[in-house]
Amino acid sequence: MFKHAIVRKPCKNFQFGISTSNLGKPDYQRALVQHSKYVEALRKCNLSVLELNGNDRFPDSTFVEDTAIVDREFAVITSLGAISRQGEEIEMSDKLKTFYDNVESIRKPGTLEGGDVMKVEEHYYIGLSNRTNNEGANQLKRILKRYGYSSSIIPLKKVLHLKTGISYLGDAILLVSGEFKNHHDFRKYNLIEVQESEAYATNSIRINEYVFIPEGYVNLKKQILNFSFKVIELEMSEFEKMDGGLSCLSLRF
Ligand code: CIR
Secondary structure (H helix, E strand, O other), X not given: OOOEEEEEOOOOOHHHOOOOOOOOOOOHXXXXXXHHHHHHXXXXXXXXXXXXXXXXXXXXXXXXXXXXXXXXXXXXXXEOOOHHHOOHHHHHHHHHHOXXXXXXXXXXXXXXXXXXXXXXXXXXXXXXXXXOOHHHHHHHHHHHHXXXXXXXXXXXXXXXXXXXXXXXXXXXXXXXXXXXXXXXHHOOOEEEEOOHHHHXXXXXXXXXXXXXXXXXXXXXXXXXXXXXXXXXXXXXXXXHOOOOXXXXXXXXX
16 A cells, blocks of 8 residues: 655646657646646545645656655665756655654765656666666666665666556556556466557556556557556646656656
């Protein structure tokens, strides 16, 4: 069960973040509304939410997931691979120290972003991407080993982050699209294949008894309801324009 979440409001410079989506400029007011509904949904799941203010120095800083890995007894501050995002982790580190006695760090030349890290029960998968390099992934592996967790490294082909194309919903169920549909490492799980026209919705998240999915993905919604999950749909259009999904908007622990 998750008890806490940390989020950060989109800042006024949100539109200047990194984007490859070709979906146009995000509407800032709409982004703020979508974000506040996301926070409301977290509260509905009984999480206590720490909401940080937007920071104009970092247009992408609402995507807090990339700044840390959070587990039960420890947190790991990452080393962001995107140059414009380096420094976002500093304030997060201070905040996490108020929750955790054990706060570790990934150090340069290692880079690692939280979007590349997926925990499935007691095992971690770490994506090697344009943002997470071998050195960063191996530093995380060593830290996880000290805390008793196994991990494996998954080189990525197309997706921005590992969790762009795969998400763990609990109960050995994974949502997969694209390069993860026939991936050797994930065959042993119960896979829900997301159709390519709905690939964005692969980045859905299980929070306590709910699954959050982006609004407007009717097939995925049906597939998830078939597994008898309770679903919360959230409008994500403005974050999608900036390549961000549901998991990116919070740290949950
Ligand atoms: C970026 O490119 O860094 C942001 N515009 C989007 C980050 C999305 N984060 C994530 O998938 N964990």
